[in-house]
Amino acid sequence: MVTLVVGQTPVRAHPPAPPAAPASATPTGNKPDTKTAPKTSVDPLPPGPAKMLVSDTCTSCHTLDRIVGRHMSREGWLGTVDDMISRGADISTGDETKIVDYLTANFGKTAAGAGGGAKR
């Protein structure tokens, strides 16, 4: 037996809207920006001996975002770069060492100024 209720207002699951935008930090010495900074030319890689290697070799399949947000030990980077090579990255053994050294120095687990958030 089915009782049909006609004209019933459908119940909408409506999760509460999140609070507006998170308060953005307002720097005190805010200089008026004439134009928006050219984001495309922002270079996320710190200077170093293998910087060009990384920016050349590691960006053909994905952006540097994959790399610069990460903090790994030397073994971690070595494993990652090995993995990239097995995926087709064209990196010689000599370059691999330079890349791993550079990544460990700048994106290592204990790198200073990493901004915390280092995970494994």
Ligand code: HEC
């Ligand atoms: C041949 C293509 C290719 C090249 C070149 C390449 N990668 Fe990758 N990389 C990949 C793929 C594919 C993934 C996996 C993407 C995914 O899972 O969404 C990846 C993912 C990553 C990740 C994330 C790994 C994870 O566990 O999430 C890191 C870090 C990374 N690459 C670093 C590098 C570095 C450093 C280089 C240069 C030495 C490099 N990649 C060059 C293909 C490449």
